[in-house]
Amino acid sequence: MRGRRMITGANPGEPVIRTAIFDLDGTLLDSTPDIAHAVNRVFARHGLDRTEPSLIAEMVGNGAQRLVGDLLIRQRIPAAPSDIDYLTAAYLEAYAEEPLREGRLYPHVAEDLARLQALGWRLGVCTNKPQALTLSILEATGLGSYFLAVRGADSVPARKPDPGHLLAVLEDLGGGTALYVGDTEVDEATAQAAGVAFRGVAWAAPGRLSVPEAARLSRIADLAASSVA
Numbered sequence: 163m164r165g166r167r168m169i170t171g172a173n174p175g176e177p178v179i180r181t182a183i184f185d186l187d188g189t190l191l192d193s194t195p196d197i198a199h200a201v202n203r204v205f206a207r208h209g210l211d212r213t214e215p216s217l218i219a220e221m222v223g224n225g226a227q228r229l230v231g232d233l234l235i236r237q238r239i240p241a242a243p244s245d246i247d248y249l250t251a252a253y254l255e256a257y258a259e260e261p262l263r264e265g266r267l268y269p270h271v272a273e274d275l276a277r278l279q280a281l282g283w284r285l286g287v288c289t290n291k292p293q294a295l296t297l298s299i300l301e302a303t304g305l306g307s308y309f310l311a312v313r314g315a316d317s318v319p320a321r322k323p324d325p326g327h328l329l330a331v332l333e334d335l336g337g338g339t340a341l342y343v344g345d346t347e348v349d350e351a352t353a354q355a356a357g358v359a360f361r362g363v364a365w366a367a368p369g370r371l372s373v374p375e376a377a378r379l380s381r382i383a384d385l386a387a388s389s390v391a
């Protein structure tokens with residue numbers, strides 16, 4: 163064991179899990195204000211409607227392209243794939259200018275990741291954000307050093323809910339048994355398809371998870387206490 167403290171499973175003989183992979187938006191970081199700011203800025207430039215951040219929070223999780231496409235559908239704007247490509251590129255460019263404007267880590271995230279790391283956990287990120295933006299945000303929030311593997315949507319052949327996305331992060335971490343921690347149905351479906359145990363966070367937006375509230379993590383550090391699948 164690499165950690166200073168021995169973690170034992172609930173029942174003797176059950177495997178002890180010390181690998182955790184995290185979703186980013188809505189799980190580690192409340193990025194809704196920054197996503198909303200960037201996408202609304204670009205939409206306004208093209209005479210399109212503004213969308214309330216609270217509604218955007220319900221739509222994030224399937225990547226930038228899908229968010230832009232879904233916002234256009236909501237506004238009943240017929241758009242060719244090339245229009246969606248163009249607006250997505252403009253949105254991501256605007257976002258990259260201010261990767262951390264008003265976005266904030268959820269309470270205790272940094273200290274809890276530090277605790278898991280100190281206990282010898284291998285930690286990774288599996289997000290549908292683009293890789294470069296993900297790395298900028300991890301650096302800006304000071305979380306970068308906790309993760310041994312990070313994969314954004316454009317660093318794999320197919321993004322979440324394709325199980326290959328999560329499994330690529332797990333392979334980067336050396337394989338074995340892991341937990342995936344997320345806040346949306348996309349994360350839940352990805353974990354299920356990959357055969358990885360899932361933990362939902364207590365601060366997920368209403369209606370996005372089927373995991374009962376009582377079974378959700380109220381703190382990330384709670385993973386250390388329930389590390390058996």
Ligand SMILES: O=C(O)COP(=O)(O)O
Nearest residue numbers: 187223224225289290291
């Ligand atoms: O959809 C996105 O842009 C990112 O979402 P995720 O970090 O929850 O995967």
